[in-house]
Amino acid sequence: xxxxxxxPTISVPTLRRALQGDGLFGILxxxxxxxxxxxxxxxxxxxxxxxxxxxxxxLIAYGFALFWYSSNRPLTRSFALTIIxxxxxxxxxxxxxxxxxxxxLTTEGRWFVLLAADMVACFAIWQFVGLRRMK
Numbered sequence: 001x002x003x004x005x006x007x008p009t010i011s012v013p014t015l016r017r018a019l020q021g022d023g024l025f026g027i028l029x030x031x032x033x034x035x036x037x038x039x040x041x042x043x044x045x046x047x048x049x050x051x052x053x054x055x056x057x058x059l060i061a062y063g064f065a066l067f068w069y070s071s072n073r074p075l076t077r078s079f080a081l082t083i084i085x086x087x088x089x090x091x092x093x094x095x096x097x098x099x100x101x102x103x104x105l106t107t108e109g110r111w112f113v114l115l116a117a118d119m120v121a122c123f124a125i126w127q128f129v130g131l132r133r134m135k
Contacts, residue, residue, distance in 0.1 A: 016130070026063025030058070
């Protein structure tokens with residue numbers, strides 16, 4: 001009789017694709033934010049583009065790391081939960097920006113933050129679904 005052992009790795013394509021998509025979204029949005037920081041900061045109502053440049057390059061690095069890891073390494077439950085947690089923190093931070101209003105965002109800037117948070121929330125949900133489908 002064959003015995004089964006529980007594996008700490010996850011072999012579900014849904015989760016892998018969700019993580020890779022999140023990584024690609026991070027790279028793309030980071031490039032847009034970093035390269036268009038000067039124009040984007042005026043459009044959003046920010047006095048300086050520095051925060052957007054730093055955020056953009058941070059998103060690029062995060063996106064590359066997430067895409068590489070999720071493409072080349074066995075996925076674990078703890079890794080997936082960490083990424084889902086990071087995405088949830090991003091959404092919470094966005095809600096903070098929109099409700100407390102520590103930055104003088106224009107209406108367009110507020111919509112930009114809201115749409116980005118919506119995308120991140122969608123990735124978190126997709127990743128959670130992939131995690132629930134694990135073997």
